[in-house]
Amino acid sequence: MVRLKFFARYAELVGQEDIELTLPVPTTVAEVVRRVRSEVPGATGLPAEPLTAVNLRHVRLDAPVQDGDEVAFLPPLAGG
Amino acid sequence: MVRLKFFARYAELVGQEDIELTLPVPTTVAEVVRRVRSEVPGATGLPAEPLTAVNLRHVRLDAPVQDGDEVAFLPPLAGG
Amino acid sequence: MGHTTRDAISPAALLAEVASPGCGASCLFLGTVRDGPEDGGVTGIEYTAYAAMAGAELDRILAEAQRQWPSVRVALRHRLGLVSTEEASIGIAAAAPHRADAFAACRYLIEEVKRRVPIWKKELRADGSVLWVDPQGHPAVLGPE
């Protein structure tokens, strides 16, 4: 199980901020993204290669994902 | 006649801030400096090539000096 | 200490935080909500964050600046929630013995904040419309530090 988080425009697309997804672990961020886009209602509108974070750190799409990890989908950042 | 101005450490060396110097004009800043260092009491302590200004603008030593100009001897600047 | 706040940012407080007898130079940056002729009547911006990660990333960015410029003292606040036009959304202060380091650290901090901190903004316009802002115009791709 991984914990998914969606923010800002992505949260609006998906209709919620927190989802739990069950999938074989360990896996990769890319695989999580693929599963989310095909299975989560509204998530087809997410980019195929979104900005992501695992456990509060920016990661690339080939980063590993373990059981219990928090995987966040981040729209283009606009802080400052 | 040119009007000389001395500031900060140079004013202390020369013992005054304002002096009028009579010399043939037009001349150059270099010539004014030479005359000042040889004729004004205390001015031998001034550098041979001090920072100078004519009529409120920085100039090089070869800059011209006309009758009535204000020639200033500027110690190393320390503003800011 | 939290680096995000829902209160107005005080330049004087940020400058006081970094002031020190050994620091002869302070540089302050303020990012303010703009409504210029090309901005289309912006009345305010609503800032939202991935709060836990924003805090962690800001801590990392400040620690990096401290490592890169050991003599520099830094302070930073980022507003969340509604920020009206002309109010500051971010304030960054850096003080150093010499000015080159104060400028460099301050600039580093704002660039890294914009590049890495998970904060988003919605522009509220005078005509009632609301728009998520994408500064790059496309999704940025960031790797690990």
Place this chain on the structure above:
Amino acid sequence: MGHTTRDAISPAALLAEVASPGCGASCLFLGTVRDGPEDGGVTGIEYTAYAAMAGAELDRILAEAQRQWPSVRVALRHRLGLVSTEEASIGIAAAAPHRADAFAACRYLIEEVKRRVPIWKKELRADGSVLWVDPQGHPAVLGPE
């Protein structure tokens, strides 16, 4: 408007002078009187100026910045007279639509002030000694602009 003053410099007042709805970035520089471990017990600095030229040179420097960055709004104050440790001797604010210009203009102004404005300083030390400060260690040679 005079750019030199015998009163305390207010960062808030400088920032307010340059603020504008079209400017999303403000950069403030403060130069403060330092008394660090290597400064030998400085209690204050007495600033003196070639007042007429300092005013003219500051006007020229500000006009140059305005020409180089037309969208930037700038404000500057330099203290004269006695300035105590940790007080600001100079404050410079620059606001611009975008931050690169605000930083660049602010940095330009402080560099040109240090290089060109006829102001001098005497360090007053805790042991009662007084010292003219020569930042370069030798007379600078400056040409016309």
